[in-house]
Amino acid sequence: MSVYSFYIFDRHTECIYTKRWTEHHAPPTSRPSATGALSNGAADVPVATRRAMKLEDDAKLIFGTIFSLRRMVRQLGGADDQFLSYRTGEYKLHYFETPTQLKLIMLTDMRVGNMRTVLYQIWATLYVEYVVKSPLAPTEHPRGVGVANELFEGGLERFIESMFSPQP
Amino acid sequence: MQVRTGVCGGARQPEASHPNRYRRRASPVRLHATGLRVSEVAAMVVFALLIINKAGGLIFNRTFAPGLQKLDSNDYLILAGTFHGIHAISRTISPAPPVQPLPGNRRPPTTGIESMESSHFRLTCFQTPTGVKFLLFTSPEQPNTDAVVRRCYEIYGEFVMKNPFYSLEMPVRVEKFDRALGAYLVRP
Numbered sequence: 526m527s528v529y530s531f532y533i534f535d536r537h538t539e540c541i542y543t544k545r546w547t548e549h550h551a552p553p554t555s556r557p558s559a560t561g562a563l564s565n566g567a568a569d570v571p572v573a574t575r576r577a578m579k580l581e582d583d584a585k586l587i588f589g590t591i592f593s594l595r596r597m598v599r600q601l602g603g604a605d606d607q608f609l610s611y612r613t614g615e616y617k618l619h620y621f622e623t624p625t626q627l628k629l630i631m632l633t634d635m636r637v638g639n640m641r642t643v644l645y646q647i648w649a650t651l652y653v654e655y656v657v658k659s660p661l662a663p664t665e666h667p668r669g670v671g672v673a674n675e676l677f678e679g680g681l682e683r684f685i686e687s688m689f690s691p692q693p
Numbered sequence: 694m695q696v697r698t699g700v701c702g703g704a705r706q707p708e709a710s711h712p713n714r715y716r717r718r719a720s721p722v723r724l725h726a727t728g729l730r731v732s733e734v735a736a737m738v739v740f741a742l743l744i745i746n747k748a749g750g751l752i753f754n755r756t757f758a759p760g761l762q763k764l765d766s767n768d769y770l771i772l773a774g775t776f777h778g779i780h781a782i783s784r785t786i787s788p789a790p791p792v793q794p795l796p797g798n799r800r801p802p803t804t805g806i807e808s809m810e811s812s813h814f815r816l817t818c819f820q821t822p823t824g825v826k827f828l829l830f831t832s833p834e835q836p837n838t839d840a841v842v843r844r845c846y847e848i849y850g851e852f853v854m855k856n857p858f859y860s861l862e863m864p865v866r867v868e869k870f871d872r873a874l875g876a877y878l879v880r881p
Contacts, residue, residue: 583786589782590786593778594779597775597776601761606812607811608811615787
């Protein structure tokens with residue numbers, strides 16, 4: 526019962542906050558490591574930059590996935606239908622959207638139940654309190670400016686720890 | 694379908710001193726043979742089945758009960774292609790740490806979307822080892838969607854795969870398949 530990662534996207538479709546609780550491992554079907562017989566381009570890019578690009582790519586992939594799924598759900602269920610979550614064999618993705626089109630996405634273990642109330646809590650008690658009401662944070666958050674302040678991060682860590690106590 | 698009537702709660706007459714909220718229901722609650730209320734059983738519904746081939750093209754599409762929006766065939770084709778792509782992406786964004794396989798065993802492949810919840814319906818996706826995807830749209834209360842979709846796969850194997858005139862990966866136009874599916878999924 527664990528949380529793997531947490532993302533916040535704003536209404537301009539930008540990722541304004543990312544938090545991971547696990548190292549990202551490349552899926553088994555991906556390319557071999559750069560020390561193998563690969564093109565020269567991949568060998569020149571340092572590992573740190575590649576990891577950063579992979580994080581960005583992940584966020585973009587996740588946003589694209591939920592955007593398409595949301596559109597599909599609206600098409601099938603009507604304009605008032607809402608996409609809630611999906612589950613694969615390895616993880617479960619929970620989705621919560623506020624009326625201001627702020628999207629909170631959490632990837633957890635498969636066995637976790639409905640996290641909608643948890644995401645609502647994170648938004649109402651942590652994001653609104655520490656980010657929206659902060660006098661130093663700007664109204665818009667291009668590239669995540671102003672979101673990752675200490676109070677929000679600390680509050681989020683404590684909240685998640687209290688919900689999912691780490692397994693021994 | 695057996696329907697037996699039961700009275701919700703006891704048969705005592707409410708006393709005059711009790712407040713109104715303890716008044717027992719006047720009419721009996723109708724119960725289904727499975728013990729659930731008839732209204733609950735009526736809500737467990739299979740809306741539609743879609744079959745997508747290995748390349749992402751839609752090869753079968755049928756609605757069994759109303760509940761989803763009416764889409765024309767073009768929209769279903771687009772939906773199938775979109776879902777095929779999303780299924781592949783959901784495999785790559787898996788954040789879970791990979792499970793170490795036992796020595797001598799092959800590492801199990803990562804899976805894509807198996808089930809999706811929305812407020813009006815639930816989508817169950819079953820992917821066969823050959824890459825064919827069965828998408829089942831049901832109401833959120835429907836239990837055992839895994840068993841239902843596997844039964845659909847069995848019916849597909851019986852009437853489509855064993856049909857000598859059916860070409861692989863082509864649209865499914867097999868009358869026996871339609872009839873067997875209807876018998877299994879359409880409620881009288």
